[in-house]
Amino acid sequence: xxxxxxxxxxxxxxxxxxxxxxxxxxxxxxxxxxxxxxxxxxxxxxxxxxxxxxxxxxxxxxxxxxxxxxxxxxxxxxxxxxxxxxxxxxxxxxxxxxxxxxxxxx
Numbered sequence: 001x002x003x004x005x006x007x008x009x010x011x012x013x014x015x016x017x018x019x020x021x022x023x024x025x026x027x028x029x030x031x032x033x034x035x036x037x038x039x040x041x042x043x044x045x046x047x048x049x050x051x052x053x054x055x056x057x058x059x060x061x062x063x064x065x066x067x068x069x070x071x072x073x074x075x076x077x078x079x080x081x082x083x084x085x086x087x088x089x090x091x092x093x094x095x096x097x098x099x100x101x102x103x104x105x106x
Contacts, residue, residue: 002048002071006039021091021098042075061092
């Protein structure tokens with residue numbers, strides 16, 4: 001999600017959607033629609049790095065994973081560094097792991 005490119009936002013969304021379940025795609029569609037214009041206008045470019053992951057709970061077809069990652073974002077208004085902590089729910093869909101939900105952790 002950190003490899004954002006406001007100059008090609010549709011490609012960015014396509015790449016993210018390949019990792020999501022139908023439920024997650026539906027949930028995030030409104031968010032993506034609302035940020036698209038501002039990301040394109042500000043020529044947002046971001047990169048990120050996963051620093052740590054840990055499985056909190058799992059079974060054969062689902063898991064909750066804690067993800068710690070940092071991101072650097074460049075825009076026409078300046079640069080921003082983010083330090084994210086997420087709880088990510090993943091499920092198997094047709095044998096492939098997909099993100100079903102994700103929420104920030106404080």
